[in-house]
Amino acid sequence: MAEAAAVGAESLSSGQARAARAVLGQLVLPGEELLLPEHEDAEGPGGAGERPLRLSPAPRSRVRVVCGPGLRRCGERLLVTKCGRLRHKEPGGGGGGVYWVDSQQKRYVPVKGDHVIGIVTAKSGDTFKVDVGGSEPASLSYLAFEGATKRNRPNVQVGDLIYGQFVVANKDMEPEMVCIDSCGRANGMGVIGQDGLLFKVTLGLIRKLLAPDCEIIQEVGKLYPLEIVFGMNGRIWVKAKTIQQTLILANIFEACEHMTTEQRRQIFSRLAES
Amino acid sequence: MATEHKPKLSKNLLRMKFMQRGLDSETKKQLEEEEKKIISEEHWYLDLPELKEKESLIIEEQSFLLCEDLLYGRMSFRGFNPEVEKLMLQMNSKSRTQEIEDEIVEVDVSDEEMARR
Numbered sequence: 001m002a003e004a005a006a007v008g009a010e011s012l013s014s015g016q017a018r019a020a021r022a023v024l025g026q027l028v029l030p031g032e033e034l035l036l037p038e039h040e041d042a043e044g045p046g047g048a049g050e051r052p053l054r055l056s057p058a059p060r061s062r063v064r065v066v067c068g069p070g071l072r073r074c075g076e077r078l079l080v081t082k083c084g085r086l087r088h089k090e091p092g093g094g095g096g097g098v099y100w101v102d103s104q105q106k107r108y109v110p111v112k113g114d115h116v117i118g119i120v121t122a123k124s125g126d127t128f129k130v131d132v133g134g135s136e137p138a139s140l141s142y143l144a145f146e147g148a149t150k151r152n153r154p155n156v157q158v159g160d161l162i163y164g165q166f167v168v169a170n171k172d173m174e175p176e177m178v179c180i181d182s183c184g185r186a187n188g189m190g191v192i193g194q195d196g197l198l199f200k201v202t203l204g205l206i207r208k209l210l211a212p213d214c215e216i217i218q219e220v221g222k223l224y225p226l227e228i229v230f231g232m233n234g235r236i237w238v239k240a241k242t243i244q245q246t247l248i249l250a251n252i253f254e255a256c257e258h259m260t261t262e263q264r265r266q267i268f269s270r271l272a273e274s
Numbered sequence: 275m276a277t278e279h280k281p282k283l284s285k286n287l288l289r290m291k292f293m294q295r296g297l298d299s300e301t302k303k304q305l306e307e308e309e310k311k312i313i314s315e316e317h318w319y320l321d322l323p324e325l326k327e328k329e330s331l332i333i334e335e336q337s338f339l340l341c342e343d344l345l346y347g348r349m350s351f352r353g354f355n356p357e358v359e360k361l362m363l364q365m366n367s368k369s370r371t372q373e374i375e376d377e378i379v380e381v382d383v384s385d386e387e388m389a390r391r
Contacts, residue, residue, distance in 0.1 A: 036332070066333045068341045073332040089341055096331075100341045111337045115347045163348065188348045188361045210344040212366075221351035227358060230347040232338070240354070 020078065020099055024088050028070075028101060032080040036065055036096065063096040069111075070101025104204045108133040108233035110169035115189070117198065117231030118162045118177065130162055133200075133233045136174055140164060144178035146186035154191075161192040161237060163229055192229055196239035197246050203234045205257045216256050219268045220249065 017033035028034070067073055070082035080086075084103030091097040108116075110132065118130035121137060129137045140162065145154040156162070168176035179189040209217055210230055220226070224245055229237040238249040248271070256264055287293060289305055297305075338344065346365035350358035 064331055064333060066335050066340065069336050069338055071334075073334050076332075078332060087341065098335075098341050100338070109336075113337050113339055187365070188346070188358060207338060207342060207344065210342075210347065212343055212345055217349070221349075223351075225352040225354035227350045227355045228348075230349075232347070 017077075020086065020088070023086050025085055027084070028080045028086045029083055030081050034071070034078045034080065034086075034099075036078060065096035066098040068098050068100030070103055071099055102204070104202060106200075106202050106234065108203060110134045110138065110166050110175040111232075112166050112169040114169075114232040115163065115165050115230075116177075116233040117192070117229060117235040117237055118164060118233075119198075120156055120158050120160045120162060123156075123158060128156060128162075130164070130177055132175070132177070132231075133235065134175060138166070138175040138177045140177045140179070144180055145190060146180050146184065156191055161198060163189050163192050163231070165189060192237055193239070196227075196237050197250050198235060198237045199250050199254065200234050201236060201253060202257065203232070205253075206230055206232060206234055206236070208257075209253070215261070216252075216264065219264075220252065223268075223271060 017035050020034040020036055023034070067078055070080065070084060072079045072081050078099075080101060082101045082103040082105075084101040087100050087102050089098040110116075116132050118132040118138060118140075120128050120140075121131045122129040126142055128140045128142065130140050132138050142148060142153055142156070143150070144164075145156075148154045162177070162179065164177040164179045165181075166175055167178050168174075179186060181187050181189075208214065220228075224240060226238065226240040226245070226249060228239075228249075231237075236250075236253055238246055238253070240246045240249060252267070252271075255267075259267075283293070285305070285308075288297065288301065289309070294302070346362060348358050349362055350356075353359070
């Protein structure tokens, strides 16, 4: 990691943009500029100043590139805004794929479409105020529940846990949540049941746990009957049959972020025995 | 005396609606031009280079959903909450069923074979 940081600092000090393809999986730092494949030949090592004159400009490959979290478009340029490793996903059908920065952070910033766990902090008229860990509480309309009408209000109390989705999340506006999908069905969203335990982990761990081939989840699922809810805002809610089992789960999730695969396997085998 | 020395009316007076009828065509034109000039001078314009939004090939998207194929956030194991388990199957199998369907299409009778029959 220290090595990678040194490389990053070096490229920053020289002020030269690196090609996005060349730094895949490597550390990038905020403020760095990345070159997309189609820009590489035009603004290569020679710099923008000495661009060779072309009589017939080569047709630029017009592929759309998506820049995900941690990257920002600035005109034609691609800038890094977060510190972390650059990742890339090949496109499914055409296009230039997706680039993003895999970063480690604890502060959640609401993003449209994210599923999060919120705590109802206030009821004000037609909306609930929900704390989601962002800079501002999100608003949740009482009509945004499955089967809710003006007459038939959902039974939501202050202090309840809500699993919902963002429909409005701008940097200048109050975020807005709903507990139904576009078809009006709950699909598991709404008030999360009684009891259970809520705790916070880093945002990176949530993504790690929700990855389709996550070993931790597969191992945990074999232990005993349990239920988990993951919010993209770093909150995890767990519930098992006894309080002891619930606490064990919470401890596993909190600890597994800084464990190696070997250590994890040891712990799971020990748990399975007991 | 009066025919020789017509009293000159001021421009502002000539520009008034009821005075326009008696004017000859030349003075009319002159007045119109002047008016146009004044109007065009009064228009405001921004002293900026032309803002032309080029079609950008980079799309910004701040969600991790698009980047990583994340699973649905609610999970239940070993029959703790049957409803959620059903939901898990439904939500997490969306991408997988599509792959399976594609395979099935390939396994089916190919076009060539159909032609032979």
